[in-house]
Amino acid sequence: MSLFEELHKTTQHLRKHRLPHQDGAPILRAEGLGLRYESGVALEGASFVLMTGERLAIVGPNGAGKSTLLKIIAGVLQPTEGRVHIYGNEPGGHICIAYVPQRSQVDWNFPVTVADVVMMGRVGQLGLFRNPRTSDWNLVEQALKIVGMSDLARRQINQLSGGQQQRMFIARALAQEAELMLMDEPFTGLDINSQEEVFRILDDLKARGVTVLVSLHDLKMATQRFDQVMLLNQRMLGIGTPGWVLTPENLLSAYGGRLHWVPTEEGMLALGDTCCGDNES
Numbered sequence: 560m561s562l563f564e565e566l567h568k569t570t571q572h573l574r575k576h577r578l579p580h581q582d583g584a585p586i587l588r589a590e591g592l593g594l595r596y597e598s599g600v601a602l603e604g605a606s607f608v609l610m611t612g613e614r615l616a617i618v619g620p621n622g623a624g625k626s627t628l629l630k631i632i633a634g635v636l637q638p639t640e641g642r643v644h645i646y647g648n649e650p651g652g653h654i655c656i657a658y659v660p661q662r663s664q665v666d667w668n669f670p671v672t673v674a675d676v677v678m679m680g681r682v683g684q685l686g687l688f689r690n691p692r693t694s695d696w697n698l699v700e701q702a703l704k705i706v707g708m709s710d711l712a713r714r715q716i717n718q719l720s721g722g723q724q725q726r727m728f729i730a731r732a733l734a735q736e737a738e739l740m741l742m743d744e745p746f747t748g749l750d751i752n753s754q755e756e757v758f759r760i761l762d763d764l765k766a767r768g769v770t771v772l773v774s775l776h777d778l779k780m781a782t783q784r785f786d787q788v789m790l791l792n793q794r795m796l797g798i799g800t801p802g803w804v805l806t807p808e809n810l811l812s813a814y815g816g817r818l819h820w821v822p823t824e825e826g827m828l829a830l831g832d833t834c835c836g837d838n839e840s
Contacts, residue, residue: 584647586611586739586770587632591641594627601627605641605795609772611738614765615798616785617774618805620814623792625774626661629741632772633658645739657732659742662724667717673727674712677702680735695734702733706760722753729760740764742773746780758784778805 593603602624706726797804
């Protein structure tokens with residue numbers, strides 16, 4: 560799938576309505592979310608609430624439904640059961656949701672610049688065939704400055720490193736003026752320095768009141784860098800602080816024989832199938 564097709568798919572449904580936020584409503588409420596295919600269940604019974612500014616890591620093995628859950632929340636996939644409310648309304652009524660796909664899902668040879676991709680975040684505000692205004696380009700420039708990529712605005716995207724690609728996606732969400740950001744395996748394939756740069760940006764987003772959901776394979780990262788964790792394996796096994804959710808019993812239920820315990824100086828470290836991403840993780 561081309562980069563344009565993948566990113567357009569994540570915003571085209573947001574142009575249909577402009578519903579107001581309901582006073583006092585949480586930014587996200589999921590009620591019994593499930594998705595079933597003819598081949599089987601991808602997700603079932605996921606219910607939780609997030610308040611504005613929270614940062615949640617979604618962890619679980621390959622095939623657990625992490626990507627499916629994010630796409631349902633974004634409105635890209637329609638659940639076969641349950642409902643999603645964003646500030647009290649269905650996802651398609653809000654331009655404030657930004658979905659950042661896995662980098663492996665897009666064709667990086669698509670001939671566009673970094674600034675072009677960031678401007679794609681304005682499509683929901685402008686409409687597909689309207690020309691950007693000066694104010695839109697100002698937002699693009701501001702977003703690139705926040706992620707430290709102002710000097711790369713005219714660079715072709717196939718010339719970016721993995722960390723730069725991820726920061727470009729975050730800039731696109733900032734240009735969209737997103738209040739809820741959904742990030743699918745953003746740290747996969749990034750070196751330590753690039754990971755730290757993304758976390759610096761996430762800390763900045765939290766200070767701005769942006770709510771962030773991140774799917775991960777790395778249990779250690781989830782424990783050390785996130786205040787809230789959801790453990791998922793087609794159904795939700797727990798949500799809350801890492802120490803409360805990532806218990807040996809819950810981890811065994813999620814990973815089964817794929818989980819290994821390794822002794823470290825800080826205690827026992829749980830290792831699951833963290834080596835790589837999965838298109839429907």
